[in-house]
Every structure is written in C-alpha cells, then in structure tokens.
Amino acid sequence: MEIVVCIKQVPETSKVRINPETNTLMREGVQSIINPFDMYAIEEAIRLKEAHGGKVTILTMGPPQAESALREALSLGADEACLVSDRAFAGSDTWVTAYTLAAAIRKLGPVDLILCGKQAIDGDTAQVGPSLADQLGIPFVAFVRRIRTVGSGELLVERMFEEGYEVVRLPLPGLITVVKEINEPRLPSLKGKMRAKKAEIIALGRGDLEVEDPFLGLDGSPTRVEKIFSPDLRRTGVKWQADAEEMAQNLVKGLKEQGII
Amino acid sequence: MAVVVIKEQCNGCEACLDSCPYDAIEMVDGVAWINEKCTICLACIEACPVEAIIQEESTVELPELDRGSYSGDWVFAEQRGGRISSVVHELLGAGRSLADTTGEKLSAVLLGHDMEAAARELVHRGADEVIYVDDEALAGFNDGPYASVLSDLIEEGRPSIVLAGATFMGRSFIPMVASRVNTGLTADCTALDIDPETGDLLQTRPAFGGNIMATIICPRHRPQMATVRHKVLPAFPNDPHRKGEVRIIRGLDKTRMDGRTEVLEVVEEILDTVNLAEADIIVSGGRGLGGPEGFKTVEELALLLGGAVGASRSAVDSGWIPYSHQVGQTGKTVQPKLYIACGISGAVQHLAGMQASDVIVAINKDADAPIFDVATYGLVGDLFQIIPQIIRSVKTARGQV
Numbered sequence: 001m002e003i004v005v006c007i008k009q010v011p012e013t014s015k016v017r018i019n020p021e022t023n024t025l026m027r028e029g030v031q032s033i034i035n036p037f038d039m040y041a042i043e044e045a046i047r048l049k050e051a052h053g054g055k056v057t058i059l060t061m062g063p064p065q066a067e068s069a070l071r072e073a074l075s076l077g078a079d080e081a082c083l084v085s086d087r088a089f090a091g092s093d094t095w096v097t098a099y100t101l102a103a104a105i106r107k108l109g110p111v112d113l114i115l116c117g118k119q120a121i122d123g124d125t126a127q128v129g130p131s132l133a134d135q136l137g138i139p140f141v142a143f144v145r146r147i148r149t150v151g152s153g154e155l156l157v158e159r160m161f162e163e164g165y166e167v168v169r170l171p172l173p174g175l176i177t178v179v180k181e182i183n184e185p186r187l188p189s190l191k192g193k194m195r196a197k198k199a200e201i202i203a204l205g206r207g208d209l210e211v212e213d214p215f216l217g218l219d220g221s222p223t224r225v226e227k228i229f230s231p232d233l234r235r236t237g238v239k240w241q242a243d244a245e246e247m248a249q250n251l252v253k254g255l256k257e258q259g260i261i
Numbered sequence: 262m263a264v265v266v267i268k269e270q271c272n273g274c275e276a277c278l279d280s281c282p283y284d285a286i287e288m289v290d291g292v293a294w295i296n297e298k299c300t301i302c303l304a305c306i307e308a309c310p311v312e313a314i315i316q317e318e319s320t321v322e323l324p325e326l327d328r329g330s331y332s333g334d335w336v337f338a339e340q341r342g343g344r345i346s347s348v349v350h351e352l353l354g355a356g357r358s359l360a361d362t363t364g365e366k367l368s369a370v371l372l373g374h375d376m377e378a379a380a381r382e383l384v385h386r387g388a389d390e391v392i393y394v395d396d397e398a399l400a401g402f403n404d405g406p407y408a409s410v411l412s413d414l415i416e417e418g419r420p421s422i423v424l425a426g427a428t429f430m431g432r433s434f435i436p437m438v439a440s441r442v443n444t445g446l447t448a449d450c451t452a453l454d455i456d457p458e459t460g461d462l463l464q465t466r467p468a469f470g471g472n473i474m475a476t477i478i479c480p481r482h483r484p485q486m487a488t489v490r491h492k493v494l495p496a497f498p499n500d501p502h503r504k505g506e507v508r509i510i511r512g513l514d515k516t517r518m519d520g521r522t523e524v525l526e527v528v529e530e531i532l533d534t535v536n537l538a539e540a541d542i543i544v545s546g547g548r549g550l551g552g553p554e555g556f557k558t559v560e561e562l563a564l565l566l567g568g569a570v571g572a573s574r575s576a577v578d579s580g581w582i583p584y585s586h587q588v589g590q591t592g593k594t595v596q597p598k599l600y601i602a603c604g605i606s607g608a609v610q611h612l613a614g615m616q617a618s619d620v621i622v623a624i625n626k627d628a629d630a631p632i633f634d635v636a637t638y639g640l641v642g643d644l645f646q647i648i649p650q651i652i653r654s655v656k657t658a659r660g661q662v
C-alpha cells in the first residue's frame with residue numbers, strides 16, 4: 001500500500017503565554033514540534049505498512065526548517081519524506097494549503113491512502129484534510145478513531161461523532177484524518193535516528209508543481225486575517241483561602257445569586 | 262504580500278521577538294528583520310508598540326468580486342436521526358442578526374428524509390425561508406451526498422453567507438463544500454459581525470489553543486463560509502407565529518447521491534460517552550484527585566448539579582478516566598455556564614478547552630496555580646475537604662438536608 005502522511009510543524013503552544021502587561025503573546029524559547037495529532041497519523045501509517053507492506057511517505061509544506069519534522073518522522077520508520085517549500089507558498093490558508101499539497105501528491109505518484117491529523121494545533125481548523133480530499137477528487141472520512149479492517153481496495157473505519165461512532169466503508173484511494181484515540185505513537189529507535197540523519201529529502205518548490213500563481217500563498221488565499229488580538233482570559237474573580245465550609249457556602253451563595261444553580 | 266519592518270520606524274525594542282510563535286524575527290543592526298520562517302500569522306504587528314511592522318499589500322492583480330450577484334444568509338440545519346441539532350437554533354440566532362443588519366433574507370437548508378414538520382419549525386426559529394431537500398439517501402449523514410447537494414444548492418442560490426455548526430458533521434463535510442465552490446472557510450468561530458464599511462463578514466475565532474483571537478475575512482470570494490462553535494451564540498427564541506416559506510426539493514438526480522463512502526452502522530455510546538459539548542455544567546478533575554477513586558467525589562458533585570464530568574490530560578493519561586472526558590487542546594473544547602476545576606493546575610492546553618466558560622470555579626491547594634487566573638471563584642484548599650462541603654451547601658440550599 002502506498003501511503004502518504006501529511007504533517008505540519010507547529011510551535012509547541014504549551015510555552016506560548018500571554019504577557020499580562022502588554023497583553024501579547026510571549027514566546028519563551030518555543031520549540032517546534034510535529035503537530036501532536038499528526039504523530040498518530042504517522043504511527044497508523046507505519047502500522048499499516050508493517051501489517052500489509054508498502055511504503056510510507058511523509059509530506060509537509062512549510063519553511064525550510066520543517067525539514068527537522070520530516071527527519072523525526074523518518075526516525076519513527078517512515079520510508080521517504082518530501083518538503084514542499086517556497087516563498088511563494090507562505091501565508092497559505094487551508095484552501096491554498098490543500099491545493100498545493102494536492103499538486104505535490106500528484107507529483108509524487110499514485111497513492112492508495114492519505115493520512116492527516118485531525119487538526120493542527122496552531123490554527124485548529126481541521127480543514128486541510130477534507131479539502132485536500134476534494135482537491136484530489138477522492139473520498140475521505142474525518143475523525144477516524146480506528147481502522148477496523150483493511151480489505152482489497154477499501155478500509156472499514158470508525159468515525160467519531162458527538163454521541164458515539166459510525167462504521168464507514170472507504171474505497172481506496174481515499175483519505176482519513178485521525179484522532180488521538182486511534183493508537184499510541186512509538187518512540188524513535190536508535191537505528192531509525194541514524195537512518196533519518198542521512199536520508200535524502202525530496203524537495204519540491206514552485207517550479208516543480210503544476211499550480212497556478214493566482215492560487216498560491218497569501219495572495220491566493222480566500223481568507224485573510226484582518227486582525228489578531230489577545231482574548232480577555234483573566235477574570236476579575238474572587239479568591240478565597242479560608243475554612244472549607246465557609247468557602248463552600250460563599251460559593252454556593254454566589255452561584256445561586258448568579259442564577260447558575 | 263508579506264510582513265515587513267519599516268526600518269526607520271523600528272526603535273529596536275525587541276517586543277516583536279517574543280511575540281513571534283515561529284522564531285521568525287531577528288535583530289539586524291539594531292532593527293527587527295523578518296526571516297523566511299515567517300508564516301504571516303501577524304502576531305508581531307500587534308506586539309509592535311511603534312507600528313513599525315506592517316503587512317505589505319499585494320502587488321498581484323486580483324479579480325474583482327461581483328458582490329451584488331450574491332445575497333442572502335444560509336444556515337445549514339444539521340440533523341441526526343431526524344432531529345434538528347440544537348446548534349442550528351444558535352446558527353439561526355446568529356444568522357438572524359446578520360440578515361437584519363444587511364437587510365437580506367435568512368434561509369435554513371435542511372437535508373433529510375420525512376422531516377416536513379421539523380422543516381416548518383425552522384421558520385419559528387428565525388428562518389425566512391427553508392430549503393428542504395427530501396431524499397432517502399439524505400436521511401443519514403454521508404459526506405459525499407451532503408457535499409454534492411449542498412454545493413449544488415450554493416452554486417444555484419448564490420448566497421452571500423453560509424453558516425454551519427462546528428460539529429463533527431459540519432467540520433467533516435463543510436470544508437469539502439467550501440473547496441468545491443472555491444471559497445474560503447473559517448473554522449470554529451465564536452463571534453460573527455458585519456463590517457459596517459465593506460459589508461464583509463467578520464469571523465472571529467480562537468487560534469493557538471485559545472491563546473490568541475483572530476478576526477478572519479473572505480473579501481474576494483463568495484459565499485463567506487464559517488463553522489460556528491456550539492453554545493457560544495444565543496439561539497433565536499422559538500416563535501410559533503413567525504411566518505415563512507418552506508421550499509421542498511424532491512427527486513434529485515441520483516448521481517448526486519453517490520457518496521463512494523458508505524455508512525454501515527451508527528453506534529450511539531450515550532452510556533459511556535459524556536456529551537461534554539452539550540453540558541451546561543461540567544465538573545472536572547485533574548491529577549490533584551490522586552487516583553481513580555478521586556473521581557467518585559467529582560462525579561457525586563456533577564450528578565447533584567446535573568452536570569457532566571470532565572478531566573485534565575494528566576488524569577486521562579494516568580488511566581483514571583477515559584479519553585472521551587478530556588477537556589483541552591487535545592481533548593474537547595467546552596463552553597458551559599459553569600465549569601468547576603478540581604485539582605487542575607491550569608496548563609494552557611487545558612485552559613484552551615474551557616476558558617470561554619461563563620463561570621469558572623477553581624479548587625486547588627496551590628494558591629499560585631495558573632487556573633486561578635481564569636477563575637471567577639477561586640477556592641484555595643484541599644479538594645477532598647471542599648467538595649463535600651459544596652455538596653452539603655447545595656443540598657442545604659435546596660432544602661434536601
């Protein structure tokens with residue numbers, strides 16, 4: 001099975017905090033990591049390969065330093081990695097990201113299954129996967145929590161929804177986006193790390209892809225960030241440090257007055 | 262288009278360096294310089310105290326949009342098992358005020374089967390018109406047919422705005438619809454407004470795990486599409502006297518119903534899955550509970566208040582409670598009327614999932630825990646003493662003791 005996993009390098013937001021004085025984002029040496037949801041996509045792809053044979057190619061679009069994310073994925077057991085990078089791609093919204101990734105996938109050759117994370121933790125949109133499927137004209141299932149069976153030319157998967165899950169048949173080639181419940185990602189092996197260090201990365205730029213300029217990067221993006229601001233997280237709340245009974249009574253009184261309980 | 266520094270204006274204060282989540286700003290000769298890591302997220306523009314960072318305007322000639330040929334606001338009326346989802350009432354509330362601002366018509370689009378009564382009721386909930394596509398193939402959700410039918414309707418009807426719930430269903434197939442009709446889509450919005458000057462839809466949403474808010478526009482494409490977070494915008498009050506038109510479409514071309522994917526079974530797990538997104542009250546527990554038994558106390562309080570049980574990732578990772586209860590960046594995003602955090606430190610990833618709750622109560626023995634920064638009521642002390650007292654007080658207040 002030819003598998004492509006789309007991953008994104010994101011800032012590890014645990015270290016991003018709001019500066020209370022200036023009310024802006026503070027970055028204390030924020031690390032770049034592979035989007036956590038994409039780790040599950042990588043793991044699932046490697047498991048499929050181990051069970052059914054084939055090849056796993058990791059694909060990312062991003063600035064040159066996204067190469068480190070690709071090497072990390074290689075160290076986990078992926079076979080190939082491809083970096084789609086060009087100034088012309090900067091500032092892409094989800095529509096343009098899907099458009100560009102679709103062109104890269106066509107360039108890479110025939111594929112049976114594409115895996116994406118449920119969403120990236122920087123933009124939190126969850127739109128690239130479904131949109132990519134549409135650009136490639138292939139069926140997809142989002143929010144997959146389990147691959148039940150792998151048949152000839154199809155997968156049986158479980159898709160989450162609010163009240164439970166649905167069993168869906170997905171003909172291949174197809175695309176799935178995965179949630180955290182699907183597996184437990186492995187750690188890289190020493191051998192994997194060595195191999196990843198030396199591996200050749202496929203580099204694709206503007207000139208390598210069949211894309212049209214008006215649909216690229218920030219200019220090509222239908223959506224635009226008009227404004228960005230800090231949410232007002234801090235509340236003018238009260239804080240008590242007293243006898244448990246007294247605090248409990250004050251709380252219940254307050255909640256009753258606000259009509260909440 | 263790019264983000265650039267006006268060198269003459271930069272005073273070298275370095276405020277932008279800390280604001281950049283991508284490490285894309287360096288100091289060169291005492292002034293800021295934006296390197297190739299920039300993703301044009303615009304965080305630095307806001308951080309700059311002297312307005313030395315700007316977004317350069319595009320030099321590419323872009324086609325003009327014929328705004329006049331699009332009109333009307335549409336709401337996708339999601340249904341499961343023939344029941345309209347409650348988020349639809351909120352979408353109609355939001356859509357109603359947008360439509361009243363622009364003086365346009367508000368339509369609800371319903372895809373389903375045997376739902377005529379429910380279709381009519383959408384008028385009472387704020388719609389001027391209901392477009393109801395009745396087909397057996399649309400009774401249950403399947404991405405392919407839903408995307409085909411909705412994109413066909415959009416291409417024909419040319420609405421100016423299309424809203425859908427940021428539910429599993431909406432976030433599943435709406436990106437496909439947007440891609441098909443070649444327009445932008447803003448995910449998981451928490452506020453919607455009309456720009457009084459341009460008439461564009463201002464779509465505000467959290468990003469970076471709720472650490473920043475962004476207002477997104479879609480200036481050159483129509484329709485302007487957004488998925489909207491549940492339980493954030495007020496619903497339109499039910500008014501059985503409202504009048505409106507119901508258009509029923511039947512006998513659609515079967516080829517549009519070809520989903521390729523096929524839903525074989527729908528399994529409801531009500532018993533062991535808490536619908537945190539729907540709950541008005543959530544009592545959550547973290548590592549401070551000390552073990553799975555700790556959740557008994559939390560459950561008791563939740564039960565008493567008629568709420569659901571949430572958890573931090575630490576509690577989930579320790580195996581004290583299933584993942585379906587996890588609140589936060591890699592769990593669920595919730596916005597109840599009341600969120601009670603017990604023994605949770607308040608890491609940003611947890612806050613990302615609950616900080617928009619109306620009232621937050623924090624119970625933690627560490628007075629400096631960051632959860633207190635977002636709390637409406639902070640109770641510093643041992644949760645094992647405090648929660649039983651809360652339970653007692655609630656019962657007393659209700660005359661149950």
Ligand SMILES: Cc1cc2nc3c(=O)[nH]c(=O)nc-3n(C[C@H](O)[C@H](O)[C@H](O)COP(=O)(O)OP(=O)(O)OC[C@H]3O[C@@H](n4cnc5c(N)ncnc54)[C@H](O)[C@@H]3O)c2cc1C
Nearest residue numbers: 547548549573574575589590591592604605606611626644
């Ligand atoms: C990429 C990424 C994604 C993440 N996603 C999530 C997510 O979705 N959700 C999430 O929750 N976390 C998430 N995390 C983890 C997050 O960073 C924190 O580790 C986690 O939220 C901490 O959980 P906690 O508050 O329960 O535990 P701790 O941080 O250990 O806090 C326990 C608290 O309990 C208090 N306490 C202890 N005993 C008592 C007592 N008897 N009475 C009162 N108070 C007591 C302590 O003072 C302490 O403040 C994520 C992390 C990463 C890197």
Ligand SMILES: Nc1ncnc2c1ncn2[C@@H]1O[C@H](COP(=O)(O)O)[C@@H](O)[C@H]1O
Nearest residue numbers: 006007061116117119120125126127128
């Ligand atoms: N620039 C990118 N390069 C490769 N894959 C991406 C990129 N952006 C998003 N993805 C994939 O799409 C998923 C959803 O991302 P998003 O729509 O941004 O939340 C991610 O989990 C990745 O699998």
